Amino acid sequence: MTQKPSATTGRPHVIVMPWPAQGHINPALQFSKKLVAKGLAVTLVTFTDKKLILQGSAVGSVAVELISDGGLPLDEHFLEKFRSLVEQGLRDFVARLRGPAGTAAAGPCCLVYDSIMSWALHVAKELGMVGAAFFTQPMAVNAVYLNVVEGRLEVPPAVDENGLVAVEGLSETVLLATDDLPSFVADPGSYAVAIDMLGGQFSTVREADWAFCNTFYSLEDKLLDWMMNQLIPIKSIGPTIPSAYLSNKESLDLPKTGSEYGLNLFNPDGSQTSITQWLDSKSPGSVIYASMGSISDISKTQTTELALALQLSSRPFIWVVRESEQDKLPPDFLSAMDSSDQLVVSWCRQVEILAHRSIGCFLTHCGWNSTIEALCLGVSMVALPVWGDQQTNAKFVVDVWRVGARARADVESGVVTKEEIGRRIKEVMEGESGEEMRRNSEKWRKLAREAVADGGSSERNVDEFVASLVK
Numbered sequence: 031m032t033q034k035p036s037a038t039t040g041r042p043h044v045i046v047m048p049w050p051a052q053g054h055i056n057p058a059l060q061f062s063k064k065l066v067a068k069g070l071a072v073t074l075v076t077f078t079d080k081k082l083i084l085q086g087s088a089v090g091s092v093a094v095e096l097i098s099d100g101g102l103p104l105d106e107h108f109l110e111k112f113r114s115l116v117e118q119g120l121r122d123f124v125a126r127l128r129g130p131a132g133t134a135a136a137g138p139c140c141l142v143y144d145s146i147m148s149w150a151l152h153v154a155k156e157l158g159m160v161g162a163a164f165f166t167q168p169m170a171v172n173a174v175y176l177n178v179v180e181g182r183l184e185v186p187p188a189v190d191e192n193g194l195v196a197v198e199g200l201s202e203t204v205l206l207a208t209d210d211l212p213s214f215v216a217d218p219g220s221y222a223v224a225i226d227m228l229g230g231q232f233s234t235v236r237e238a239d240w241a242f243c244n245t246f247y248s249l250e251d252k253l254l255d256w257m258m259n260q261l262i263p264i265k266s267i268g269p270t271i272p273s274a275y276l277s278n279k280e281s282l283d284l285p286k287t288g289s290e291y292g293l294n295l296f297n298p299d300g301s302q303t304s305i306t307q308w309l310d311s312k313s314p315g316s317v318i319y320a321s322m323g324s325i326s327d328i329s330k331t332q333t334t335e336l337a338l339a340l341q342l343s344s345r346p347f348i349w350v351v352r353e354s355e356q357d358k359l360p361p362d363f364l365s366a367m368d369s370s371d372q373l374v375v376s377w378c379r380q381v382e383i384l385a386h387r388s389i390g391c392f393l394t395h396c397g398w399n400s401t402i403e404a405l406c407l408g409v410s411m412v413a414l415p416v417w418g419d420q421q422t423n424a425k426f427v428v429d430v431w432r433v434g435a436r437a438r439a440d441v442e443s444g445v446v447t448k449e450e451i452g453r454r455i456k457e458v459m460e461g462e463s464g465e466e467m468r469r470n471s472e473k474w475r476k477l478a479r480e481a482v483a484d485g486g487s488s489e490r491n492v493d494e495f496v497a498s499l500v501k
């Protein structure tokens with residue numbers, strides 16, 4: 031599957047290569063659209079065509095190129111095989127674009143690679159291209175991983191008498207408990223597997239020409255400055271949510287492309303129009319939107335608690351339960367639902383839902399994209415983190431940005447009960463606590479818009495990058 035690039039003649043051509051997961055493709059694609067809007071030619075490389083649904087109009091003028099991963103099995107050799115396949119695929123693709131020897135001027139000049147594929151920088155250098163790392167997790171999480179790989183933070187970390195850890199770079203703002211740390215750091219068992227990719231992000235980044243992060247300066251100013259002091263100038267270029275939600279001006283993307291990301295690894299469920307009509311019928315701020323993202327594998331017990339919490343909340347809800355997760359729902363849950371007030375879908379256009387005035391609360395696993403989407407759209411959150419960076423994101427949502435409440439697991443069972451979820455929903459949607467979170471959410475919504483407006487902090491960083499390629 032190759033979507034032909036529009037003419038690249040005369041325009042610097044950038045290849046953008048996200049890790050093949052929804053939470054990595056979305057920000058990379060949106061960043062690609064922005065580069066196109068600023069005059070560059072961009073090809074986004076994907077690795078799997080099994081389920082990739084190309085919504086051509088939403089991809090706009092970003093070309094899409096498939097370097098097939100050949101359906102590699104997810105075994106212990108996956109990373110190594112994937113790397114060699116991608117490296118070769120990339121070399122072949124660039125050679126094809128450059129044409130016969132001597133016509134190299136027409137070829138791509140820059141590779142923007144997902145930071146967890148840190149090895150891609152060597153390919154960029156070998157091919158004489160500018161190399162730019164693209165971080166899809168917040169700076170708070172990047173700082174934790176950097177501290178681990180540079181030996182300043184043990185795994186698992188030693189805690190003080192209050193059970194807290196001071197992490198360099200974060201400690202001015204917040205101290206972390208073990209369950210606020212990324213799970214790979216808190217739990218050494220899973221850490222070994224993740225270190226190559228997450229710790230490895232920093233193995234080459236100091237040699238990269240550019241490094242970007244999907245965050246914005248006012249959200250993580252101290253951490254961005256701290257990282258700069260570590261001689262890693264990661265530039266904020268976010269939020270990378272579809273531009274229609276960030277600007278009062280006409281969308282930066284091509285017409286009709288600014289309201290969605292554009293590449294889905296899951297089939298959108300039914301018609302988004304009917305979901306919007308359903309939301310239109312609800313009062314402002316009354317609906318709970320619940321989603322645990324594209325990867326989380328929640329236990330049957332936890333799914334049941336979540337289902338009951340939503341039912342018992344007596345509020346309208348729309349809940350994304352991916353097809354692969356639906357057999358974990360309590361028996362008869364779907365058939366007993368009152369569809370005038372309760373919707374379960376297998377996938378939807380999340381940003382469109384979060385932007386709807388009826389949404390009053392986002393019950394989220396705190397994946398970074400979901401978190402920053404909620405921050406930009408002024409939606410308060412009930413945080414139900416599961417693994418990876420989500421626990422640290424949740425900590426910042428609750429105690430730093432103050433736009434949500436965390437539903438915590440029962441210490442003995444490890445399950446977040448329906449009662450606990452219910453309490454947090456009330457805390458977010460009702461009373462003085464809810465009011466305060468809504469005020470804070472509105473503040474972040476405005477600051478996010480400022481970052482990507484003309485002259486804003488993220489916009490200036492993107493402009494600087496584009497100017498360096500156009501010169």
Ligand code: UDP
Nearest residue numbers: 053323324325350377378380397398399400
């Ligand atoms: N998403 C979506 N529709 C859904 C659920 C999620 O479009 O029904 C998008 C969501 O907007 C976000 C991404 O999928 O951009 C999920 O990324 P995130 O980092 O939040 O979590 P992950 O899936 O990586 O755990």
